[in-house]
Amino acid sequence: MTRTRRQWVTLGLGAVVLAALCVTAAFWQWHRYTDREAQIALVEANYTSDPVPLDDVLGGPGDVLAPDDVWRPAVVVGEYVPQDTVLLRNRPVNSTPGFHLLVPLRTQLDGQDVVLVVDRGFVPLGADASEPAAVPDPPTGEVAVTVTLRADEPASDHDANQATVAAINTEQVLAVGATGEARAAGATVGAYGQLRTEDPAADTALVPLPAPDTDPGSHLSYAFQWAIFAIGAVGGYVVLWRRETRAATVTAGQLLADDDPLGGSRPPRTRRRKVDEEFEDALVDSAHPR
Secondary structure, three states: OOOOHHHHOOOOOHHHHHHHHHHHHHHHHHHHHHHHHHHHHHHHOOOOOOOEEEHOOOOOOEEOHHHOOOOEEEEEEEEEEEHOEEEEEEOOOOOOOOEEEEEEEEEEOOEEEEEEEEEEEEEOOOOOOEEEOOOOOOOOOOEEEEEEEEOOOOOOHHHHOOEEOOOOHHHHHHHOOOOOHHOOOOEEEEEEEEEEEEEOOOOOOOOOOOOOOOOOHHHHHHHHHHHHHHHHHHHHHHHHHHHHHHEEEEOOOHOOOOOOOOOOOOOOOOOOOOOOHHHHHHHHHHOOOO
């Protein structure tokens, strides 16, 4: 059956739309790949670098961590405020559910008091899944803490309750603490720290936080797959059009010819083709008119 012009136009438009969608998906995956590569490059450049004093990275209260300084290790000297400890929920470590302990650390930057939220580590769930098994105290008195600097996370839309939060956002963490919001008014920075070491060490160590993930993922391979799908959509339409239009050009006379209409020679036994029964009847009638 020969397709009509409208059918060919409809198929063509469908192939173009499908190809456009595939190209869009390919570019989306490509951008995700390049963004991920940039993140990995930043981790590899900063995470293993030598620790620097905190005031080399942050200037004072209200300062925000620069994007190029994310994952950089820094040394902070100050005192923990254990009564303002807050639990970070829904953040498993090594596929184990539990809580992170977020503790404000009082220090100074450029001679001014500053509070830095420190993620001291992970504790597993207790018998009641709504609480951790234990909340070990941080070291008392002055402590030298080496942290991995991270940018403040966006504030969570989930309500903070019972001294727990769903994101490490300095303002939200301090607001949940017993006295943190009042104590740190005007003395915060746009950053937090992930604990590496404490000197002196705490009596009870927490589960340390894992190193950042540097797996690039499958974004690049997905981008190539979508590009191939786009080529296949257009190529499939062209192949179908050529095949059907070429078949339509084969005439009845060519079908009765000894030579193959597509250019090859027929085998000896097939060169004499039997004609259609109605064609034979027409020949007989013309030779013997009634």
